[in-house]
Amino acid sequence: MxxxxxxxxxxxxxxxxxxxxxxxxxxxxxxxxxxxxxxxxxxxxxxxxxxxxxxxxxxxxxxxxxxxxxxxxxxxxxxxxxxxxxxxxxKGFVFDAHKRIAKWIVELGNSVGKEPEKRLEWLPEEFKEKESNTLLYLGCLPSYLIKNIAKTTYTVLKRAEVDFMILEDEGCCGVYLYDAGMVELAEEVFTKNAERFEKIGVEKIITPCAGCYRCFKRYYPRVLGKTDFEVYHVVEVIDELVRDKKLSLKKKEMHFTYHDPCRLGRKEGLYEEPRRILRECVEIAELKENRDMGMCCGAGAGIRSIYRDLSMEVAAKLLNSAQSNIITSCPFCTFNLNYAAKKKGIDKEVKYITELLVD
Ligand code: SF4
Ligand code: SF4
Incomplete structure (x- = not known):
């Protein structure tokens, strides 16, 4: 290597x-x-x-x-x-912040230091055990920090009558470990998750998180050699549902600027799917730098937990270059941009795509 x-x-x-x-x-x-x-x-x-x-x-x-x-x-x-x-x-270099997050992932099953028993607080109905070969994997940020992403993703897929299950104890995909360079620890988490998915018959994963998406789709096969499941970001699924006329979206008198998340756009080429969905219901504008030159939100690859001020400067640059409120398809971008807007007094709000798709 x-x-x-x-x-x-x-x-x-x-x-x-x-x-x-x-x-x-x-x-x-x-x-x-x-x-x-x-x-x-x-x-x-x-x-x-x-x-x-x-x-x-x-x-x-x-x-x-x-x-x-x-x-x-x-x-x-x-x-x-x-x-x-x-x-x-x-060589033994590891940041305390990364050590702490790794400990949370291993001991609590999430990267945000929250109680495992509160994982499903976002769920708009009682949890019922259900068998399906499709797993809706919400991710740590939507499950704990921006619960409306988990709730609206779940609601939209239910409304379109997509067959899927969720897990009461979903755990963490491990993307943070891999990105921080802790590949050996990431491998342990990947192995545990992959074995569990195989045991419960998961053939397809749908996720609203760009980090989980990239991790399951690219890092798991890279580290484990192979995986037995397909991985879809929720924008791919919703785009197909809308095009097949299995889901109709209500028009809203709203205007947003779309931000391409690095991990979904540049890394995976998912540029048109979110735009097609959004054009069904709202007016969207483009940032001057978009698609393959889309701007960075400043949250990726563990930078936010170590260099918070720098991360916020990068986020502020993006916020200030948008003419309106922003819409995106990554929970990390949503979280960091809203955080930076609040801290820096920038009058912009950032929404996650599924938040616009429910009434
Ligand atoms: S753009 Fe030029 S300087 Fe930058 S990595 Fe490529 S070859 Fe090197
Ligand atoms: S932060 Fe700079 S060096 Fe790092 S990937 Fe982005 S452009 Fe390249």
């Missing part, structure tokens, strides 16, 4: 094309925080000579992938950062 990454590093000819699209460089103006500096620091990490700034450089990157979109040599910068993080973890 290190050999592949070193080859990747060699592809960089320091042309500098990626510098001005990096949100961390944009908000700090520091040369130290360019993609090139990260690549150089990562190279030293792989060669065993870890410079003092390496930890910050590897962890204040939200792995948004904007640099990769413009790189003429197609250098996989986020891959380099990802592997370098794991190397740092193996």
């Amino acid at each position: 290190d050999k592949d990454v070193l080859k990747e590093i060699e592809l960089c000819d320091e042309c500098g094309v990626c510098i001005n699209v990096c949100p961390i460089y944009e908000v700090t103006g520091k040369e130290l925080f360019t993609p090139i500096s990260r690549i150089k620091a990562a190279e030293k990490v792989f060669k065993g000579n870890i410079p003092s700034e390496a930890v910050e450089l590897m962890y204040n990157c939200p792995e948004c992938g904007r640099c990769e979109e413009v790189c003429p040599n197609e250098v996989k910068i986020t891959k380099i950062v990802e592997v370098a993080r794991n190397r740092l973890i193996k």
